[in-house]
Amino acid sequence: MDVELNRAVMAVITREQRKTAGGAPIFHVESDEEMTRVAGNLARILDGIVHDLENGVWIVVRH
Amino acid sequence: MDPSRFFEYLAFRFGDFDPSRYTVTVVVGVFGGLVARAFMMRIDYRQFPGYPHGRVIQLALGLVAAFLGALAIPALVAREFTAVTFLALAAQQFREVRGVERETLARLDEIELVARGPHYVEGIARVIEARNYLTIGTALLVSGVTWFTHWIGGVAALGAAIVAMDKLMEGRTIGDIARLRIGCIRFQGPHLYVDDIHIMNLGLPENQEVWKGKGRGVIIEPLDAQARSVLASTGQRQAIAHDVSVLVGTRKDFSAAELTPLARRDPDSGRIGFAIVPENGDEKLLLKAVSRVPVLEAAQSSPFPGG
Numbered sequence: 458m459d460v461e462l463n464r465a466v467m468a469v470i471t472r473e474q475r476k477t478a479g480g481a482p483i484f485h486v487e488s489d490e491e492m493t494r495v496a497g498n499l500a501r502i503l504d505g506i507v508h509d510l511e512n513g514v515w516i517v518v519r520h
Numbered sequence: 521m522d523p524s525r526f527f528e529y530l531a532f533r534f535g536d537f538d539p540s541r542y543t544v545t546v547v548v549g550v551f552g553g554l555v556a557r558a559f560m561m562r563i564d565y566r567q568f569p570g571y572p573h574g575r576v577i578q579l580a581l582g583l584v585a586a587f588l589g590a591l592a593i594p595a596l597v598a599r600e601f602t603a604v605t606f607l608a609l610a611a612q613q614f615r616e617v618r619g620v621e622r623e624t625l626a627r628l629d630e631i632e633l634v635a636r637g638p639h640y641v642e643g644i645a646r647v648i649e650a651r652n653y654l655t656i657g658t659a660l661l662v663s664g665v666t667w668f669t670h671w672i673g674g675v676a677a678l679g680a681a682i683v684a685m686d687k688l689m690e691g692r693t694i695g696d697i698a699r700l701r702i703g704c705i706r707f708q709g710p711h712l713y714v715d716d717i718h719i720m721n722l723g724l725p726e727n728q729e730v731w732k733g734k735g736r737g738v739i740i741e742p743l744d745a746q747a748r749s750v751l752a753s754t755g756q757r758q759a760i761a762h763d764v765s766v767l768v769g770t771r772k773d774f775s776a777a778e779l780t781p782l783a784r785r786d787p788d789s790g791r792i793g794f795a796i797v798p799e800n801g802d803e804k805l806l807l808k809a810v811s812r813v814p815v816l817e818a819a820q821s822s823p824f825p826g827g
Contacts, residue, residue: 493724493725493726496723496724497724497726500724500775500777500778501775504774504775504777505777506720506722506777506778507722507723507724507727507778508710508721508722508723509709509710509721509722509723511709511710515723516723519777520777520780
């Protein structure tokens with residue numbers, strides 16, 4: 458159910474290496490196009506949803 | 521055993537035994553209970569999975585319940601007072617039915633794309649248990665009236681019982697407690713909104729395009745304080761998401777969690793923004809589907825008026 462606290466960050470996708478460290482697997486990408494493609498693939502593979510943190514970092518979260 | 525010997529035995533046992541009167545009473549009582557159970561089944565098609573077999577199970581249990589109810593009056597008349605204690609056994613039995621029903625639904629819910637949620641499951645299990653008691657009650661009433669009047673009286677009592685059940689057992693729906701209207705699906709950055717109610721954050725442009733093209737939103741506005749608290753219940757909102765995605769379909773799949781129908785609340789006004797990507801984009805159907813969702817017993821509470 459969507460109201461329980463069982464969400465987890467499965468992956469982090471970013472172009473800006475400075476902003477990410479540790480925790481979940483981090484995927485560095487070169488372009489917006491690659492970012493969209495990688496995030497889409499990861500979301501499909503991990504059954505997660507891509508969320509935009511609005512600072513150039515996207516995360517894939519399983520809810 | 522030779523039937524005539526059996527009736528002789530009964531006549532010996534009960535003196536002025538009139539077998540036809542007992543037979544008519546029990547038969548009409550059982551018939552009444554079964555008809556009542558079948559009638560109640562008409563209402564619950566959406567709540568019950570496993571169509572034909574589910575019906576057989578419920579009718580079979582209904583038959584047992586009808587027998588228990590129909591036998592009570594003849595047993596009392598025959599001064600078999602201990603026989604009435606089997607009603608207690610019946611209560612035990614049907615409480616188990618509720619447990620079984622709950623277990624089945626909860627297990628199905630585990631891999632349901634849009635789960636019913638525990639509130640809804642509990643509500644359905646409770647309704648099924650209650651319907652068995654109503655069956656017992658109807659059979660008791662019908663057989664009682666039949667015993668003291670005539671089977672025509674019994675059938676009339678059955679009619680009255682069904683009309684009363686139809687009126688009394690008809691729970692309220694979302695359409696009764698709230699005003700519904702279509703809301704506008706829009707994005708502000710990665711944030712999905714229905715009108716001004718935030719639903720979720722979606723990063724991928726392709727997901728946003730799907731929502732913009734095929735997504736539909738409904739604003740559910742509670743009519744009073746009680747309706748507000750019903751709509752605040754997470755179980756109630758999950759039930760809305762489940763029922764509506766059953767009725768108008770959902771494009772969600774295991775690998776498309778971003779298309780999950782969600783109902784989010786605006787804490788200031790108590791309004792609910794409901795967003796779904798339906799199979800069928802007809803907005804009238806969507807509003808109809810939302811308005812038909814039952815108000816769950818478990819979601820009910822009575823806050824201070826105006827609170």
